[in-house]
Amino acid sequence: MMQEKYIPQDRAFVVSPGSDIKEGRRLAAIHGCTDCHGKDAAGGDFHGLHAPNLGVVAKQYSDNDLERSIRQAIRPDGTSVYSMTSDAYQHLSDIDLSHIVVYLRSLNPITETSIGFSPNFRYRLGIIKGGHQPVVNAIHSQTPPAEAPKNDAENFGRYLTYSVCSECHAPDLKGYKGFSPSLVTTLAYQKLDFKLLMSTGIGLGGRDLGLMSISSKERFSLFSDDELMALFTYFQSEQFLQDIQ
Secondary structure (H helix, E strand, O other), rough: OOOOOOOOOHHHOOOOOOOHHHHHHHHHHHOOOHHOOOOOOOOEEOEEEEEHHHHHHHOOOOOHHHHHHHOOOOOOOEEEOOOHHHHHHOOOOOHHHHHHHEEEHOOOOOOOOOOOOOOHHHHHHHHOOOOOOOHHHHOOOOOOOOOOOOOOOOHHHHHHHHHHHHHHHHHOOOOOOOOOOOHHHHHHHOOOHHHHHHHHOEOOHHOOOHHHHHHHOOHHHOOOOOHHHHHHHHOOOOHHHHOOO
16 A cells, blocks of 8 residues: 555746745644654654655655655655644645745755654555555645735634644544543643643643643654744634634
């Protein structure tokens, strides 16, 4: 199945003018690129699976190749990037993806080493070993947004939820059985509690929430206050309740 060929969606991706390396580094961390590729993005091997050196990949791939690998989970040769979390990345706006691309192109193609992977990567490994369908089968045909709706808190929060949170909490936001809860659990959080969770990893009542606590410390603490409040606004909305039905 891993050698099956797929046809990418026919759309041209052009890096947006003014794309910023620093913002790309922040977004790459928030979206979990370092979970699998290591904090230095050097890549490596884990139990027979290869997470490539992103500096090398960026030098070899065109902008369209990178778009298809990240948002569509399809390599230039047509095979699936099996463990890429493109079911979430497909929602990335052109501008946010552009920031990430210019960051990847700024990396030095340093020598790959064997690295430890996050629990999230081990979960993805379980999907692969368990015979689940490749991520490419979960990619929809809708055109990604040109930019995130930052001037509308609720819709911006929805954008962040689908492009970030759905990675672990499933495309329908209802979680993966035995791994992650439904995002309906966010309704238990008041604004300050939610901000504490996302910035420090401390759950209600001081609880350690496992992978969520790790992700909050390493990734979600990089969210801006506006991004955190956008997420909270969406989770409190009627739209969220409709989305999670």
